[in-house]
Amino acid sequence: MLEHNIIVIGTSAGGVEALTYLVKNLPPDLNAAVIIVLHVSSHGTSVLPKILSRASNLPVSHAQDGEAIVHGWIYVAPPDYHLLVERGYLRLTRGPKENRCRPAIDPLFRSAARAYGQRVIAVLLTGVLDDGTAGLMAVKMRRGVAIVQNPDNALYAAMPRNAIENVEDIDHIVPLSDIPSILVALVNIAMEIEPENPIPSKMEFETEIAQLNLEAIENESTRPGKPSTFGCPECGGILWEVEERNLLRFRCRTGHAYSAETLLATQSDAIEDALWIALRALEEKASLSHRMAARMQARKQTLAAQRLKEEAQSALERSAIIREVLLKDNTNTNVD
Template sequence: MGEKKHKKVVVIGTSAGGLNALIKLISQLQDNFEAPILVVQHISADATGNVLLDSMNKKSNLKCSHAVNGTKLESGHLYLAPSDHHLMIDENEHILITKGAQENRSRPAIDPLFRSAAVVFRNDVIGILLTGYLDDGTAGMVAIKRCGGVCIVQDPQDAEYPDMPKNALNQAKIDYCLPIAEMGGLLYQLISMKSGPLKAVPNDIMIEAKIAKRVLSDLPSVNALGEQVPFNCPGCGGVLWKVDKGSSMRYRCHTGHAYTSATLVAEQTMKIEETMWTALRMFEERKNLLTTIAKEQSGSAAKSALERASLSQVHIDRIKAILLSNDKGTTG
């Protein structure tokens, strides 16, 4: 990679409560802001993100737009991740949009953006993590820090949903923790400062960045990140590897799905619930069929059908009790 075209790059990740948080942050910046800004906001696959984008354009002096694959990064511009696609930066400092595997149950996900920015910009990347559920972005913050960049999180007491900032504070070496109202001034200070010593990109971060970009999806690459564990990927059913690097447990399959321990539990819980609802429907259908058969027959055949219908009702009651226990993973 040749000489950098930008002194710095700012990457921002947020989830629940992100609309208000992003508007409050970028309204502090002027159109001459000397760095490109890339944003991942968790949104559903069928959403457009237009509401957020329109609100930012009304409240901000920056040029805000949906990120388009191959676009050259420009200072004073904000690029919002499109729905159902990951947003990353390629080695030529252009936008890379992919339909890769979900990470932390999300696409777009925060970690792929943060990781790619860390690989390309190293000590010239500024990562910001705002309000949201669970812990997407924490591993990305660790990658930014290990590559020499600066990490900023919203003060959890200032966040509408404090999980993401709290998890990052617990798992990563964060440089600044402050309310959004103070972030604009800090950003202007940071982009005017001389960068620290250049660090080499650790091999495991490079491998994960390449997997997210769909450059790698082979077993030796994932084997280099950690050891296989006796769990299956909820996304594709493949084997999972435990990623050894970093202070928190993470898991990845060779096709690209990635999970923190919290999102893996949440995804497993959701899959279990889906399975339980399917089982409930099948047992109820079985009971109804056996009851119908009992009405159409007599003697021992009718008695046998009623007994099996009664047993189906036992299973129905058990499944309903499990579903009503409300042991659900929380989504961001």
């Protein structure tokens, strides 16, 4: 008989509140390890273990590289490191960002599925965009259990909603209040040993990338998909299309990975940055042209002054169009 004794949890926006509620309602004798990724800034410090410790019946700490996995303990990914699961211990790596995040949820779920197969319970909570969806697919490929917070109950609905739309065989879609009792029930129920599905080569490859395995990254014969026409926003390399059931993802040669939705969001950010740069350049050109026109006018160089005034007016007209686009986009922002 086997037990579900590896619980992996992923969340982003709204996650501190959700995690605090969840750990508060786990019993002190939980016969499982709980391993958490919350999207945090790569450049900041994380006080999540302290926050959760105040509510939890279980000890909570930042994971350490090579640390043994102990049941009845909660491990939290530190900033700027992927948290990966190996058989019996944890790994921290500074592998390529996935979905613009490090730590990211997909590498945690994927590595847990590879190491522990059907013993894994993966929980996806409130958040934006769709990190965690590909990881849930990996868990289900290895016969683990997938639990997703009901989007109607989530502070930010996009992350759980995207998982529901793309992962066909989620086991539980429930309000946050139901998740602790489901976890306890699953951990306490022994399950029949079933033949494990083999580890897909793509799952092996992507986990090796997160571990910064240079041999896997540089192996020309191992590519996750077919070349696309898009460039990686982080390094400029060609992105490869990776299709998994309903989900379209992208990964570059050096390992940066994006869902289609995250790639679109990244491109939108790049366009906005470019527009702000163009706006500043046009306004500076208009200001300089006006100053030069005044100097030409003072020297009685009427034609030159008129030409510079026209250039200034043209720059202001173009900058007004760009400013209108930027302000319109900002007022239409809607984050689920």
